Amino acid sequence: MNKLLFLLLFFNIHIVNCFKSTFLTIDQFNYKYRNKKIVSISPGGLGGFYLLGVINYIKDNYYTDDICFLGASAGAWSCIPMCYNKNINKITEDLLSSYNLSCENNKDDYLCNYDIEDESINSIYKLQCNIKSLLINNYNNHDFNLNQINIATTIFTKTGFKQIIISDIKTLNQAIEGCFASSHIPFVTGKGLLKLDNTYFFDGGFKEFPHSSINTYFDISHDMWGFKMNDCFNIKKYNKDDNLYFLYKRGYEDTMENKDILDNYFPKKLIVIS
Secondary structure, three states: OHHHHHHHHHHOEEEEOOOOOEEEOHHHHHHHOOOOEEEEEOOOHHHHHHHHHHHHHHHHHEOOOOEEEEEEOHHHHHHHHHOEOOOHHHHHHHHHOHHHOOOOOOOOOOOOOOOOOOOOOOOHHHHHHHHHHHHHHHOOHHHEOHHHEEEEEEEEEOOEEEEEEEEOOOOHHHHHHHHHHHOOOEOOOEOOEEEEOOEEEEOHHHOOOOOOOOOOOEEEOOOOOOOOOOOOOOHHHHOOHHHHHHHHHHHHHHHHHOHHHHOOOOOEOOOOOO
């Protein structure tokens, strides 16, 4: 593994100096949130759009304001709509349209800097950049309960790979930076290695998630209702908005069919009849 890391270092390093959030060890996270209900949202590649359907149904029908969310990789990105404090359908519609965005490439953007000549979404990296642009240009810090978001990622240390949790997120930009750090697989979902504040970051799914020592209240994943997706990184298969909508719709409908399970964990929203 160390030889592989050396080769990646030799070929390409993506350096960023940005983080202002808090990095917690697993033990520190457990202590800090010992009295909180922790809901994990697992990795899933493009299955994140299935997760969006799950989240949309939960937000439509249940109160989640007292929950601490912990996401990794696609699950980290899913924490953002999960903590949206306005009508969930707006941000859902925007995220489902992320394939159709035409984003200007900013050479000064430390996270998203790619060849603009090919505007097609031919990589998960470009899709993430589109989502970043969509969020930054259309939303602000006050649209989200950012204090609910915690992001698991993997760092490389002298003793090997170690999972840490990004916490105390105060801005939307910090949340997005954390999502990139949590979903970075070199040359698969990003360019080379991602170095933030002199630390190398890798996908949060590189290590066990959620960690066995974390006492989660509820776990959300793209296969939680039995849905199988064996090609979650096949961007060519899903690079059309109708394919993304299928994943979203399936996630929403599967969750609706299992609402009796959710009723045991989350308080229902009151339906006001006028």
